[in-house]
Amino acid sequence: xxxxxxxxxxxxxxxxxxxxxxxxxxxxxxxxxxxxxxxxxxxxxxxxxxxxxxxxxxxxxxxxxxxxxxxxxxxxxxxxxxxxxxxxxxxxxxxxxxxxxxxxxxxxxxxxxxxxxxxxxxxxxxxxxxxxxxxxxxxxxxxxxxxxxxxxxxxxxxxxxxxx
Numbered sequence: 001x002x003x004x005x006x007x008x009x010x011x012x013x014x015x016x017x018x019x020x021x022x023x024x025x026x027x028x029x030x031x032x033x034x035x036x037x038x039x040x041x042x043x044x045x046x047x048x049x050x051x052x053x054x055x056x057x058x059x060x061x062x063x064x065x066x067x068x069x070x071x072x073x074x075x076x077x078x079x080x081x082x083x084x085x086x087x088x089x090x091x092x093x094x095x096x097x098x099x100x101x102x103x104x105x106x107x108x109x110x111x112x113x114x115x116x117x118x119x120x121x122x123x124x125x126x127x128x129x130x131x132x133x134x135x136x137x138x139x140x141x142x143x144x145x146x147x148x149x150x151x152x153x154x155x156x157x158x159x160x161x162x163x164x
């Protein structure tokens with residue numbers, strides 16, 4: 001009987017260890033400050049070239065600000081709106097124009113009530129493969145133009161965002 005109990009204990013231990021989550025380190029990619037600055041500068045330049053005075057923000061994978069640039073003629077609220085657009089794009093893994101469209105559906109509308117979310121066009125996620133590294137937001141022109149400027153910022157570094 002003792003052998004049977006030992007065998008049962010061993011079987012249970014093997015079963016539990018086989019279903020336990022793996023432990024170890026998680027490897028992830030993060031935006032460098034230099035890359036974030038390049039994205040922000042490209043987005044700001046895109047809007048400036050079209051005659052718009054805007055602000056641009058880049059957030060990291062945790063939604064924390066890395067860079068905020070505001071054109072000297074941009075309105076005061078533009079920087080905060082750019083930050084919230086970048087945050088929204090990062091957290092929902094989509095452009096804020098797409099987020100705006102999706103949350104027009106009453107089923108998703110409550111997502112607009114989450115703190116710091118802004119359902120206005122002008123935010124784009126910064127993606128490498130399946131990993132969302134951050135977000136960029138542009139504010140100060142039309143929603144469509146802000147969207148184009150944010151996307152131009154990401155496009156500037158597209159070759160660096162290719163998955164290894």
